[in-house]
Amino acid sequence: MHQVPGVKVLYFGTPVVLISTRNEDGTANLAPMSSAWWLGPYAMLGMGSASRTTRNLLREGECVLNLPSAAMADAVDRIALTTGEPEFSDRKRAQGYRFEPDKFGTAGLTEQPSELVAPPRALECPIQMEGRLVASHEVAGPEVNATAFQVEVVRTHVEEELIVPGTHHVDPVAWDPLIMKFCEFFGAGVNVRPSRLAGGWRMPPLRTPA
Numbered sequence: 551m552h553q554v555p556g557v558k559v560l561y562f563g564t565p566v567v568l569i570s571t572r573n574e575d576g577t578a579n580l581a582p583m584s585s586a587w588w589l590g591p592y593a594m595l596g597m598g599s600a601s602r603t604t605r606n607l608l609r610e611g612e613c614v615l616n617l618p619s620a621a622m623a624d625a626v627d628r629i630a631l632t633t634g635e636p637e638f639s640d641r642k643r644a645q646g647y648r649f650e651p652d653k654f655g656t657a658g659l660t661e662q663p664s665e666l667v668a669p670p671r672a673l674e675c676p677i678q679m680e681g682r683l684v685a686s687h688e689v690a691g692p693e694v695n696a697t698a699f700q701v702e703v704v705r706t707h708v709e710e711e712l713i714v715p716g717t718h719h720v721d722p723v724a725w726d727p728l729i730m731k732f733c734e735f736f737g738a739g740v741n742v743r744p745s746r747l748a749g750g751w752r753m754p755p756l757r758t759p760a
């Protein structure tokens with residue numbers, strides 16, 4: 551039996567991406583996002599239009615999509631309520647966001663030069679995709695002011711231990727992506743830590759199958 555509970559948040563589960571972009575002064579910005587899916591060589595991304603990432607990506611046309619493993623949830627959470635944009639909305643301020651120009655340092659992650667694009671990769675992320683902007687589209691509505699991006703992945707780097715020996719394949723058992731469901735972090739189906747983004751909301755206790 552299904553119900554219509556009036557669900558307001560439709561984030562049923564997507565991978566967390568740490569997107570790096572280049573600021574105007576040449577330094578790097580890094581932001582967690584999870585409105586991301588892939589179509590052939592393209593990544594389709596949704597980012598708030600007022601975010602530093604959107605401004606950087608529209609201006610520079612390049613980014614790196616760094617995929618953290620579930621084990622990296624702490625690093626992601628350290629920059630969960632930060633923005634690289636000095637001017638941001640009161641709504642965001644009320645949610646607890648603060649301006650942070652050094653996202654890599656705050657997350658405890660290391661900048662690693664990319665091969666084809668200017669923004670750096672995040673060394674600790676087992677999967678890193680260098681990307682170039684193909685198209686963007688404004689998504690405006692009553693509760694959203696965002697930009698949808700089509701980014702072409704021009705080079706993909708994969709941690710050696712995740713590659714099935716002698717193949718070009720990523721081992722899907724070894725690869726444990728950090729997944730965002732609603733506002734909580736999951737890995738291998740397990741809530742790996744509470745998320746700051748979830749605010750005061752608490753996870754119900756996990757149920758074990760009968």
Ligand SMILES: Cc1cc2nc3c(=O)[nH]c(=O)nc-3n(C[C@H](O)[C@H](O)[C@H](O)COP(=O)(O)O)c2cc1C
Pocket residue numbers: 566579580581582583584585586596597598600601602603604626629630631632633634635647696730747
């Ligand atoms: C796990 C996680 C996933 C997020 N997903 C998105 C997303 O898909 N799109 C978005 O606009 N913001 C998302 N956010 C919020 C952004 O990280 C936030 O707006 C941040 O301030 C953007 O940083 P920037 O202004 O430096 O670009 C997410 C935050 C977290 C912690």
